[in-house]
Amino acid sequence: MRTRFRDDDVGKRVVRPNGGEVGVVVAVEADGERARVETDDGLADAVASALGRDDEDVLELSMDDVETVTDDTVRLQRPLD
Secondary structure: OOOOOOHHHOOOEEEOOOOOEEEEEEEEOOOOOEEEEEEOOOOHHHHHHHOOOOOOOEEEEEHHHEEEEOOOEEEEOOOOO
């Protein structure tokens, strides 16, 4: 299991455990600890709330939020309510 985000994660889709679209990774911190995700319209409030974040336009994810990372997808480990 990966413990850090990488530069090649930029552009990957971020999805909920059920496959529902959340947004796209737009940046990764230099240390790989966090990734910034631009959310799709209409999902920002629910995603930010479910992940305990306040920013509604761009989310910051840690690897603790992530179940798996594939070639084109970052899958969150918990569902959004």
